[in-house]
Amino acid sequence: MPQKSGSRIFAEFLADSGVTHVFFLPAIMLKGLAEMEDLGIRRVMVHGEKASAYMADGYARASGRPGICMAQYIGASNLSAGLRDAKLASSPVIAITGGPTPSSRYRHAYQELEDFTQFDPVTKFNARVDDARRLPDLLRQAFREATSGCPGPAHLQIAGPHAQVAEGRTDLDTIVEQRFTRVPAFRPEPEPEAIREAARLLSRATRPVIVAGGGVISSGAAAEVLALAEALNIPLATSMNAKGTIVDDHRLSAGVVGTYSRGCANRTVVGADLVLFIGSHTGGQVTHNWQVPPRGTRVIQIDIDPAELGRNYVNAVSVLGDAKVATARLLDVARGEPQADRSGWIEEVGGFVKQWRAEMEPFLxxxxxxxxxxxxxxxxxxxxxxxxxxxxxxxxxxxxxxxxxxxxxxxxxxxxxxxxxxxxxxxxxxxxxxxxxxxxxxxxxxxxxxxxxxxxxxxxxxxxxxxxxxxxxxxxxxxxxxxxxxxxxxxxxxxxxxxxxxxxxxxxxxxxxxxxxxxxxxxxxxxxxxxxxxxxxxxxxxxxxxxxxxxxxxxxxx
Missing domain, CATH: 3.40.50.970 (Thiamin diphosphate (ThDP)-binding fold, Pyr/PP domains)
Known part of the structure; x- marks a missing residue:
């Protein structure tokens, strides 16, 4: 098998993964960038490492594919600061930086300062590449981590201030697992019993509300969530990350809820007798510091990450699964349940919305x-x-x-x-x-x-x-x-x-x-x-x- 450089493997891996842009500040992976010349990847040189991370984050959230940002060793700290937003947004960003070599450690090499652990709190996966032969498998692992479960950033520190170890040669193939080139990599099915119990509680609730979170968008579940709301006649509020799940003039739209919110949305969620969170971390912003809904409200939560189920509210039902699949299963079962009369509740929520719009009209x-x-x-x-x-x-x-x-x-x-x-x-x-x-x-x-x-x-x-x-x-x-x-x-x-x-x-x-x-x-x-x-x-x-x-x-x- 003919040998390839790690730089060539890197460029081919990104191209075969559907990556169209990389965002970087030189000098990093110089031969790898040169190898991209004829592979259809646009190399976007920016003016700051944080900006490159933010661009990669925007790219990832818009495309559903990993966004790639790169910086040389001395710029790695700036890049790690930029990954904070990708971590908070559950965005599949992959950062590539240079790093120390075994021969330079502990010798006051120019611009050298250990920064590897700075990436631990802002990534799902943080790994060193000290040999070109490890680049193929660690690239695959970075893509797996970034796109699986709840998405998030990954970081590879490649030895050498400019990641020069990637210039070494290996006889390993460039293998791309297409499953991990976009989110969601997997769509786990929910447990049927959890779906049946959630459908039972929803059918009996007279004042329910659905709160769509960012997982609805990353899962591509907006159509399923809207179909559930319309079929069961349930108001729908969203987090900021899920704004657009329902158009703002829809009769069931309550608006964005939480801290950066419409008053009508908060009034709806506070007044509900059951809140269905779909793809939401139920964090401080979407709940206005866990006051919306108030403690004691019955909650159903659907999430792909088991660690999030019940984290901030004691769930009446926890549903582990992909938002798109789980919502579709819930709708299938709920359609067979007799639904409580919600006409009064819908009218009340509509009144909240009209009142809010009337209050805002002089400013608008x-x-x-x-x-x-x-x-x-x-x-x-x-x-x-x-x-x-x-x-x-x-x-x-x-x-x-x-x-x-x-x-x-x-x-x-x-x-x-x-x-x-x-x-x-x-x-x-x-x-x-x-x-x-x-x-x-x-x-x-x-x-x-x-x-x-x-x-x-x-x-x-x-x-x-x-x-x-x-x-x-x-x-x-x-x-x-x-x-x-x-x-x-x-x-x-x-x-x-x-x-x-x-x-x-x-x-x-x-x-x-x-x-x-x-x-x-x-x-x-x-x-x-x-x-x-x-x-x-x-x-x-x-x-x-x-x-x-x-x-x-x-x-x-x-």
């Missing part, structure tokens, strides 16, 4: 200048193409987008930052690489946009045509109430230097990077600017000048 239709963020979100929702994708940052960006942007078509998608401010813009570039034929809009605050603004050059250089709307209030205005409290009720002196930015025109900044820039100060100009941006076929930044004092409402609690 505001003609104020500087603009209200809610008004910008309405324009985004009204102009988003039927196959459009919204990618959003965290903080106020997450709150405004999850609550105020209406998704009206089942083919639209919503992908949100799972943790770190600044993720949204580079994350959206990864999404666009995965979905090149679909319109992608990034919604970011100015504070978040500053983090990775250099990636505008990356977008222009590679033609990654994302439309970015910057909610520009020249501040980190979400911090204003916190500093009010810190000063005992009223800020004084130079307090605003801790949260206020300079007044920057991001449209001009975008133009200097080779992108299209637009500045919008009047809400009447929003729709036209957005439609022009989608038609531009270039990276576009819309600088939307908004009200510094606009604050998101606190989440509803009883």
């Amino acid at each position: 239709s505001s003609s104020a200048r500087p603009m209200r963020p809610e008004r910008i979100c309405r324009a985004i929702g009204e102009t988003l193409p039927p196959d459009g994708v919204v990618v959003t940052d965290t903080g106020h960006s997450g709150i405004w987008s999850s609550t105020m942007i209406d998704l009206r078509h089942p083919t639209q998608r919503f992908i949100r930052c799972a943790g770190s401010m600044g993720w949204g813009f580079p994350g959206s570039l990864g999404v666009k690489c995965a979905l090149p034929d679909r319109p992608v809009l990034c919604w970011s605050g100015d504070g978040a946009f500053y983090y990775h603004i250099a990636e505008l050059e990356t977008a222009a250089r590679y033609g990654i045509n994302v439309v970015t709307v910057v909610n520009n209030n020249s501040s980190l205005n979400q911090e204003i109430p916190l500093f009010d409290k810190a000063y005992g009720g009223e800020q004084r002196g130079r307090a605003d230097e801790m949260w206020r930015h300079s007044n920057i025109n991001f449209a001009k900044v975008a133009e200097s990077f080779g992108c299209v820039g637009m500045r919008v100060e009047d809400p009447r100009d929003l729709d036209g600017a957005l439609r022009e941006a989608y038609a531009a076929n270039r990276p576009v930044v819309i600088d939307a000048v908004s009200d510094e004092r606009a604050m998101a409402k606190q989440p509803w609690l009883p």
Whole structure:
């Protein structure tokens, strides 16, 4: 059998696995990158290791395939920090870094510092590759770990500052297990008895609600979850990760629940006599720190990870299985059960939604200048193409987008930052690489946009045509109430230097990077600017000048 270099094996493995892009900062796997020249893989050189991890995360979440990010040894710590979001989002990202060699350890080699364990808390699998002969099997294991069960990141540290050990030769074949090239790798069937018990409880509940989590999206189970809600006449709320499972104007849609939430969704989940969580970790955000639903509410939980079943609520029924398969089985059985009358409950939930919309309407239709963020979100929702994708940052960006942007078509998608401010813009570039034929809009605050603004050059250089709307209030205005409290009720002196930015025109900044820039100060100009941006076929930044004092409402609690 002819020998191949580990670099060639690496390149062929990614190509045979369906990987179309790698995101990296040189110098790492140089021969491997060269081997990709004729294999159909786009090599996207970025300006920061964290940005490469965020792009790989966006790519993975949009495509369902592992996203690949790479950095040389000295950049590994930055890359591990970027994997935090992929871990929080259960995203199948695979990170490749250089590492020490046996001959250099303990000798003060240039730029050498042991960082391998930094990857332990942000990955499912963290392994060293000290010999080219181990690269094939450890690549397969990284893909297995990233795509099996609850997805998540993996890391391979390849010996040599630039992973030079991969340049060694081996006679091992490049073997790709296609099962592990996308999520979910397996669809475990639930136990029939658990499904029967869940169907029995659902049939008797008069005020049930379904809460769809991120596992619904990664499993591709949105159609099954919606079919269950419609067949049994049950309201459906979602986590931020599952926004889009049901269109926002559907009669059963309660909205996004938890901390970054619509008040009508929280009221629905708090008022329910049974909550069915599907593909949700039942974490602090989706439950607003385990208050929505309150303790003591009957809960059914469907999850692919047995460790999550009953973690945060005492389940009446725990169903272990893939979200798509388990929901379909539940619907099959539940259809045979006589259902309680839920007409009054549906009417009540509809009232919650109408009341919330009435309260928000003055902000959504505001003609104020500087603009209200809610008004910008309405324009985004009204102009988003039927196959459009919204990618959003965290903080106020997450709150405004999850609550105020209406998704009206089942083919639209919503992908949100799972943790770190600044993720949204580079994350959206990864999404666009995965979905090149679909319109992608990034919604970011100015504070978040500053983090990775250099990636505008990356977008222009590679033609990654994302439309970015910057909610520009020249501040980190979400911090204003916190500093009010810190000063005992009223800020004084130079307090605003801790949260206020300079007044920057991001449209001009975008133009200097080779992108299209637009500045919008009047809400009447929003729709036209957005439609022009989608038609531009270039990276576009819309600088939307908004009200510094606009604050998101606190989440509803009883």
